[in-house]
Amino acid sequence: MLTIVQIFNNNVALIKLNDNRQAIVKGKGIVFQKKKGDQVDVNQVEKIFYLETAESKENLYFLLKDIPIDIVTTTYEIVDVAQKTFGFSVLDYVYITLSDHIYGVYKRIQANDYHESLVPDMHTEYPTEYAIGRKAVEIVSNNLHIQLPNSEVKSIALHFINAQGTPGADKLDESLTTSVNDIVQEILNQNHILRTKENGNYYDRLMVHLQYLVDRLNQSDTHSSAFTESLENSLENSYPSSARIAKEIFDNLQKQLSATLSDNEKLYFIIHIQQLINEQPKNTDINGGIQNGK
Known part of the structure; x- marks a missing residue:
């Protein structure tokens, strides 16, 4: 039995299963003229996304405050495909x-x-994440009836690179999170980088990344992945201001937390900060330079 907990529109609802788990169900007219407590016809269910963890339930309600349900269900579909089709585990904050x-x-x-993202091309180092990105672009185009530029493949891939991990494992240590945020915000303020209406989304995304950086420290998940030395050099050459601020954050976090961070974190910081300050690349052939190791 699929019991309606909350109706979002005629095609999407939050339901409770027999085992008391919750899920989002999607289907054309699936809850038309229905109300909370009614049953959903399982034959009308086109897609179902299980909310397996308390974190995933909290995230759903957080998202619904500001983001349309069609965007939310599209995101759940992308993550579902990443997990089931590609066997890719991600932290819930994705x-x-x-x-x-x-x-x-x-x-x-x-x-x-729309302006194309300046995120560098890393498809050689992260083939699975880029495959997910390509599938995600297809899903977004089909569900939301817009044509995403090809540059969105690398932008979406970056989200999966950042969020790889075991679902439900991202439990935050509040005291460490506060310390990390204080360290980073002090450095940002010193460099006159403040949260504004224009950069608010990027600023908040950096804060979320920092929260789960704490979790990666707790899990000792500080291994270096496939970022190459040439990629790091290219980013630093192309975005010197962003790289300088990122290095300052990276060094201060390691010193004040007495922790060892992955070199990947420094590169993520460069990308996040570049988006915050919109630093233009010194080398206009940024993707070509990275791919060719220039």
Whole structure:
């Protein structure tokens, strides 16, 4: 039995299963003229997304405050495909960061104000994440009836690179999180980087990344992955200001937390900060330079 807990629109609802688990169900007219407590016809269910953890339930309600349900269900579908088709495990916070990203891109495309991301091309180092990104672009285009630029493949791939991990494992240590945020915000303030209306989404995304950086420290998940030395050099050459601030954050976190961070974190910081300050690349052939190791 699928019992309706909350109706979002005629095609989407939150339901409770017999074992008291909750899930989002989607199907054309699936809850038309129904109400809370009614049963959903299982034959009308086109897609179902299980909320397996308390974190995933909290994330759902957090998202629904500001993001349309069609964006949210599209995000859940992308994550579901990543997990089931590609066997890719992600931390629950990807639902927040990816929904926020997709909604932002959707609004910019609708307003004819889209600008291609300057995230470097890393498809050689992260083939699975890029395959997920390509599938995600297809899902977004089908569900939301917009054509995403090809550059969105690398932007979405970055979300999965950042969020790889075991679902439900991202439990935050509040005292450490506060310390990390204080350290980073002090350095940002010293460099005159403040949260504004224009950069708010990027600023908040950096804060979310920092929260789960704490969790990666707790799990001793500080291994270096496939970022190459040439990629690091290319980013530093192309975005010197962002790289300087990122290094300051990286060094201060290691010193004040008495922890060893992965070199990947420094590169994530460069990308996040570049988005915050919109630093233009010194080398206009940024992707080509990275791919060729220049």
